[in-house]
Amino acid sequence: MYGKALTRLFFCFIFMLSLGTGFVFAGADKAANYAKDAYNYSRKAYRANTLGYLKYQANKAMEAAEKAKLEADDVGADEAARYANDASDYARKAKETNNLREARHFSKEAMSAAQAAQSAAEKYEPSAKEAK
Numbered sequence: 001m002y003g004k005a006l007t008r009l010f011f012c013f014i015f016m017l018s019l020g021t022g023f024v025f026a027g028a029d030k031a032a033n034y035a036k037d038a039y040n041y042s043r044k045a046y047r048a049n050t051l052g053y054l055k056y057q058a059n060k061a062m063e064a065a066e067k068a069k070l071e072a073d074d075v076g077a078d079e080a081a082r083y084a085n086d087a088s089d090y091a092r093k094a095k096e097t098n099n100l101r102e103a104r105h106f107s108k109e110a111m112s113a114a115q116a117a118q119s120a121a122e123k124y125e126p127s128a129k130e131a132k
Contacts, residue, residue, distance in 0.1 A: 003123075014025075022037050028071075028072070029060075029121075030071040031071035031072040031075070031117070031121040032080075032118050032121035035065070035080070035083075035084055035087070035117035035121055036119035037060075037064040037068075037071060038062075038091070038110070039087075041057050041060040041061035041064055042087070042094075042111040042114055043111055044056035045058040045061060045094060046107040048104075051100045054100065054107065055094070055095050056090045058095040058103065058110070060105075061087070061091040062088050062108055064094050064114075065074035065085075065091055065110070065113075065117070066084075068080070068084035068114075068118075068121070069081050069117075072084055072120075075124070075126065077120065077121055077125060079120040080124060082120070083113050083117035083120055084113075084114070084117040086113035086116075086117075087105035087113035090107070090110035090113055094107045094110060
C-alpha cells in the first residue's frame with residue numbers, strides 16, 4: 001500500500017522537476033535567439049553605407065540584445081546576460097556617435113559580444129538548484 005503511494009509521489013516529483021527544467025531551457029533558447037538577432041542587426045549596421053542606416057540597425061541590435069539579457073537573467077544564465085549587456089552597450093554607442101568609422105567599430109564590437117552571448121546561452125545548463 002505504501003509502496004504504490006511512494007512510487008506515485010516519486011513520479012510526480014520527477015514530472016514536476018522536468019517541467020521546471022523545461023522552462024529554464026526555454027528561457028535560455030529565447031536568450032540565444034535574441035542574441036542571434038542582435039548579432040544579425042549588428043552585422044547589418046557594420047556593413048551599412050550610411051550613418052543613418054547604421055544607426056537604425058544599431059538601435060534594432062540594442063533592443064534585441066536587451067531582450068537577450070532579460071531572458072538570460074530570468075533563467076540565471078549570468079555569462080550570457082553579461083555578454084548581451086555588452087552587446088547592448090556597444091550597439092548604443094554605435095547609435096549615439098556621429099562618426100561612421102567609430103560607429104562601425106562599435107557595431108563590430110556589438111557583433112562579437114552578441115555572438116558570445118548566443119554561444120553562452122546555447123551552452124547554458126542550469127544547476128539542480130536553479131531547475132527547481
